[in-house]
Amino acid sequence: MLAVGAGAVAWSVVGRQDTSAAMGEVRASSAPSATASAPPAEDRLHAQVDAVLKVRASAVLAGKLPQFLATVDPRNKKLRQQQQVLFGNLRKIGLRKLTYEREPKWAPEPQPQHGPSAHAFRVQMMVQIAGIDPAPRAVQLGYTFVERGGRLLLVDDDDLNGSYGRGTYLEPWDLGAIEAIRKPGVLVVVPAGERANGERLAREARAAAPGVRAATRRAQAAILVIAMADRRSMDPEWQSGGHPAAAVAAYNLAPIAEDPRDMKVVGSRVVIHPDQRKKAGRLLLAHEFTHAAMAPLGFSAPTWLVEGLAMYAEMQLAEQRGYDVSEPRDELLDEAIPQLDVLPIDGVFHGEYDEDSYGVSWILVEFLMDKYGQKKVNALYADLAQAPEDPTLREQLLRKHLKLSETAFVAAVKKYDGPS
Incomplete structure (x- = not known):
């Protein structure tokens, strides 16, 4: 489980660096290079790129493969095959919205391996899946274009993958x-x-x-x-x-x-x-x-609450499906919970309790649901999720919602023998 x-x-973000990190508003860690007013030639190149990106997006939404492939280097058979598969995949997924937007604060980066006129651009793909995504989400791309015969053509789509925080x-x-x-x-x-x-x-x-x-x-x-x-x-x-x-x-x-x-x-x-x-x-x-x-x-909610609530939902469903969860519960109550001195700590969630951290967190949330009810647990979660990750403030929020200090909370859980 x-x-x-x-x-x-998609970008490196400021926030908790463990596996429950980075929700809410985040900022890319990379800083844009300084750009002065672009010379006319660069302005023209930017306009060409913007036009090609618009064509690509409209072609996908309209289901026009020839229009989509017309922006791809006809000499690069491998890239054209990949782009044809990409087009088909996006059509299968079913999109409500799609745009490709050039990052305006980044200057074009020369890519001489593709020819003297080749430049890479940072592009933000904004994609919204119909019936699934409530709003478009960002996907970071690096597109390399070359001017040939008066046309701007895509010649590579991964030249920038290793040079900025796209994600691995x-x-x-x-x-x-x-x-x-x-x-x-x-x-x-x-x-x-x-x-x-x-x-x-x-x-x-x-x-x-x-x-x-x-x-x-x-x-x-x-x-x-x-x-x-x-x-x-x-x-x-x-x-x-x-x-x-x-x-x-x-x-x-x-x-x-x-x-x-x-x-x-x-x-x-x-x-x-x-x-x-x-x-x-x-x-x-x-x-x-x-x-x-x-x-x-x-x-900002503590990891024990984030994972404990997920474990609680998982175990509730398991029980509804006929699984007996009393054995793992009893084992945790007999062996792990008596060792509990403080609530599991974010940065060392697997530390003292090793893999039992998830189980301990489940028991903590089950105790809260049993004693205080779902409405109060949700209110506690919401306050903790929006508050700074400060131990003193977390203690204040525990007292506000549970009328318990962390010490008293731990002591109460040690007396817990299962749901009533």
């Missing part, structure tokens, strides 16, 4: 041909040829969603589930206890209008580790859907 809520962002994972539409399975409230993306697994995951996702709503009284109206075979679909930094996470709730980010480097959370998607894609079921999905549901509240 090991799973983790991860802040998967790829979008599913960039990983070869896909299958897209759409059901009410969920879209599952899997590799071509794995439709049966996609259908299975869609059923499991739909079975998980009601349990998340019951446990949290919150849920995304719809969600994207990615289960690709290619390991590049997962960021190596998405880990749990030093091991690759089985799945992550990756936050969708969009720029704030005033500054495209400022980002805010506009939703989430769930990415399943390639090794787990054919094993993952409703319990793992319920865990990640809980992270996705709570993400809009903020990113």
Whole structure:
């Protein structure tokens, strides 16, 4: 049942650096290079790039492959094949909105390996999946264009991948041909040829969603589930206890209008580790859907509460499905909880309690639900999620909502013997 809520962002962000990091408003860590007023030749190049980007977006939305490929170097057969697959994938996913926007504060970067006129541009892809995303999210790209015969042509789409904080994972539409399975409230993306697994995951996702709503009284109206075979679909930094996470709730980010480097959370998607894609079921999905549901509240809630609530939703669903959770509960109450001196600490969540950190956090949240009720737990979560990560302030919020200090809270949990 090991799973983790991860802040998967396109740019490096300021915020908690563990696997529950980076929700809310975030800023790209890279600073733009200084730009003076552009010379006429550069202005003309910018205008050409903007026009090509507009053509590419409109071609995808209209389903016009020849128009899309007309912007791609006809001499580069490999790139054209990749771009044709990309076009097909985006059409299969089904988009409501798509734009490609050149980053205006970055000067073109020469790429002489493609010819003397070749320049790379930083491009922000704003993509909104129909019926899934509440708003467009940002995907950072690097496109290299060359002027040939009076036309501007795309000659490469990864020259900038290693030069700025794009992230070390790829979008599913960039990983070869896909299958897209759409059901009410969920879209599952899997590799071509794995439709049966996609259908299975869609059923499991739909079975998980009601349990998340019951446990949290919150849920995304719809969600994207990615289960690709290619390991590049997962960021190596998405880990749990030093091991690759089985799945992550990756936050969708969009720029704030005033500054495209400022980002805010506009939703989430769930990415399943390639090794787990054919094993993952409703319990793992319920865990990640809980992270996705709570993400809009903020990113400062303590890890024990973030993971504990996800574990609570997972265990509630397990019990509803006929699993006996009394044995793991009793084991935690007998062995791990008596050792509890303080609440699990964010930066060393796996420290003193090792893998029992998730189980201990489950018991903490189950105790709160049993004694105080869901409404009060949600109110505590909301306040903690929006507050600075300050121990004194967290103590004040515990006292406000629970009428307990952390010490008294821990002492009360030690007397807990299970739900009433």
